[in-house]
Amino acid sequence: MSFxxxxxxxxxxxxxxxxxxxxxGSVEGDHLTVDMNNPTCGDRIQLQLQVEDDxxxxxxxxxxxxxxxxxxxxxxxxxxxxxxxxxxLKMSHIFSEMMLGNEVDDDNLDLGDIExxxxxxxFPARIKCATLAWKAMEKGVEDNA
Amino acid sequence: xxxxxVRDAFPILHQEVNGHPxxxxxxxxxxxxxxxxxxxxDEYYRGxxxxxxxxxxxxxxxxxxxxxxxxxxxxxxxxAASTQEVIFTRGTTTSxxxxxxxxxxxxxxxxxxxxxxxxxxxxxxxxxxQLAKETGAALKYMPLQSDGTISIKDAEQTITDRTKxxxxxxxxxxxxxxxxxxxxxxxxxxxxxxxxxxxxxSAPHMRIDVQDMDCDFYAFSGHKMCGPTGxxxxxxxxxxxxxxxxxxxxxxxxDFVNLYDSTWKELPWKFEGGTPIIAGAVGLxxxxxxxxxxxxxxxxxxxxxxxxxxxxxxxxIDGLTIYGPTERAxxxxxxxxxxxxxxVATVLDAEGIxxxxxxxxxxxLMKWLEVTATARASFYLYNTEEDIDRxxxxxxxxxxxxxxxx
Numbered sequence: 024m025s026f027x028x029x030x031x032x033x034x035x036x037x038x039x040x041x042x043x044x045x046x047x048g049s050v051e052g053d054h055l056t057v058d059m060n061n062p063t064c065g066d067r068i069q070l071q072l073q074v075e076d077d078x079x080x081x082x083x084x085x086x087x088x089x090x091x092x093x094x095x096x097x098x099x100x101x102x103x104x105x106x107x108x109x110x111x112l113k114m115s116h117i118f119s120e121m122m123l124g125n126e127v128d129d130d131n132l133d134l135g136d137i138e139x140x141x142x143x144x145x146f147p148a149r150i151k152c153a154t155l156a157w158k159a160m161e162k163g164v165e166d167n168a
Numbered sequence: 169x170x171x172x173x174v175r176d177a178f179p180i181l182h183q184e185v186n187g188h189p190x191x192x193x194x195x196x197x198x199x200x201x202x203x204x205x206x207x208x209x210d211e212y213y214r215g216x217x218x219x220x221x222x223x224x225x226x227x228x229x230x231x232x233x234x235x236x237x238x239x240x241x242x243x244x245x246x247x248a249a250s251t252q253e254v255i256f257t258r259g260t261t262t263s264x265x266x267x268x269x270x271x272x273x274x275x276x277x278x279x280x281x282x283x284x285x286x287x288x289x290x291x292x293x294x295x296x297x298q299l300a301k302e303t304g305a306a307l308k309y310m311p312l313q314s315d316g317t318i319s320i321k322d323a324e325q326t327i328t329d330r331t332k333x334x335x336x337x338x339x340x341x342x343x344x345x346x347x348x349x350x351x352x353x354x355x356x357x358x359x360x361x362x363x364x365x366x367x368x369x370s371a372p373h374m375r376i377d378v379q380d381m382d383c384d385f386y387a388f389s390g391h392k393m394c395g396p397t398g399x400x401x402x403x404x405x406x407x408x409x410x411x412x413x414x415x416x417x418x419x420x421x422x423d424f425v426n427l428y429d430s431t432w433k434e435l436p437w438k439f440e441g442g443t444p445i446i447a448g449a450v451g452l453x454x455x456x457x458x459x460x461x462x463x464x465x466x467x468x469x470x471x472x473x474x475x476x477x478x479x480x481x482x483x484x485i486d487g488l489t490i491y492g493p494t495e496r497a498x499x500x501x502x503x504x505x506x507x508x509x510x511x512v513a514t515v516l517d518a519e520g521i522x523x524x525x526x527x528x529x530x531x532x533l534m535k536w537l538e539v540t541a542t543a544r545a546s547f548y549l550y551n552t553e554e555d556i557d558r559x560x561x562x563x564x565x566x567x568x569x570x571x572x573x574x
Contacts, residue, residue, distance in 0.1 A: 033569070
């Protein structure tokens with residue numbers, strides 16, 4: 024039996040983030056909290072961000088969901104930590120484009136592990152899983168602005 | 169029952185999905201449509217599409233005959249006392265909302281109680297939450313037994329003289345529990361409460377007799393019983409419906425319209441404001457003919473066999489948790505090891521197997537089960553034991569695939 028098609032979705036690095044999530048927990052000290060869920064499927068995430076001088080100093084998440092939503096949250100927090108809010112929003116835009124299957128220009132921003140999620144674009148039903156954490160981040164910094 | 173002949177009537181089943189023959193195990197969400205229904209819709213739109221109850225012309229008469237003929241088919245299908253008791257709606261949700269908005273607002277007040285169960289679909293929870301907020305009535309839940317059934321003793325303790333409405337699903341869309349409606353209706357009536365039954369998951373699968381169950385309202389959807397989407401039914405006892413105010417006002421439902429006041433048509437039309445769902449009703453009539461031709465008893469027996477076969481095969485899979493009682497309707501809700509149900513559904517989909525994953529519009533029940541989501545395989549008259557074998561195989565594949573992870 025061939026798993027080729029599934030393998031484009033479930034890359035090893037995704038499974039690693041799912042099994043060993045980075046930045047799971049709560050931010051110490053001042054932070055903003057965003058709760059977001061995916062009402063059609065029940066996935067939910069709580070994202071905590073510490074933003075100082077327009078820089079994301081810390082980002083942590085908690086929640087329940089499938090491998091794609093939780094690994095995406097893990098990767099997202101890893102990616103935006105230490106970045107400016109502008110860069111974080113740019114990354115979010117790049118990620119959305121990636122989910123639409125569009126070519127993305129990420130010369131200036133190293134997406135790192137996130138590129139592993141590229142395969143999700145081929146599974147339309149799962150795109151919302153992958154974008155949940157990014158939507159929460161966008162909401163957080165917008166509410167904070 | 170000749171399953172092969174039944175399957176031949178459903179064009180959609182004969183296709184490949186992701187390189188595999190389709191196995192459709194999501195009929196509790198919506199059923200597939202036999203060509204008899206598809207052709208009836210085609211015939212209606214090509215042959216006699218017209219508005220009903222008003223045209224003097226020939227097509228209008230034909231459309232009216234077909235529309236009202238469908239009502240008579242529904243009446244016989246659920247053994248209602250009269251076609252006056254059969255109201256066409258958009259579906260189960262609209263049917264329940266109609267009762268909450270009309271009967272509920274007029275008859276409930278502070279201190280009254282509405283009794284439901286934690287296994288209800290959101291469509292049989294939220295209308296009552298809203299009604300409770302509007303009227304000051306209290307919403308109460310009967311407890312569930314550990315196997316996901318209702319005990320009569322608990323029902324007797326929860327339903328009191330303060331209870332005005334008891335609203336319970338006939339068959340659980342998650343647990344497969346078949347609830348003792350007749351007994352619950354009797355308890356409700358002993359306290360002068362009315363009994364509403366959410367029949368979305370029972371009407372498609374078993375012989376329904378609203379007079380025998382003695383429920384006051386029975387709501388169901390056409391699309392889960394081989395009919396088109398957008399058509400459903402509210403059955404209500406005439407003694408209650410006749411005093412109830414309409415919820416939607418406009419054309420079609422009026423008797424006389426004056427400048428400042430109007431009067432309503434007689435039952436059932438006073439509840440069918442606006443141009444009704446004509447094609448939907450005609451299609452539902454064709455679906456009922458189809459189900460009757462196959463035979464409700466045969467369908468029930470076939471599904472019972474499938475459910476028992478699925479339980480037997482699936483319970484042999486290591487790490488698989490099945491929710492709900494052994495004696496159940498034709499669906500199995502489950503989780504497998506620590507694999508999230510969305511991931512299960514994606515792997516199964518890659519194998520051509522369609523199942524539902526999520527909270528199944530029953531978040532309070534998910535909380536009761538202490539899970540955030542589950543996967544569900546649901547069966548109908550066109551499913552076979554081979555479909556279940558494919559599911560079991562797919563679940564083994566899922567385990568293998570995620571084996572390295574967990």
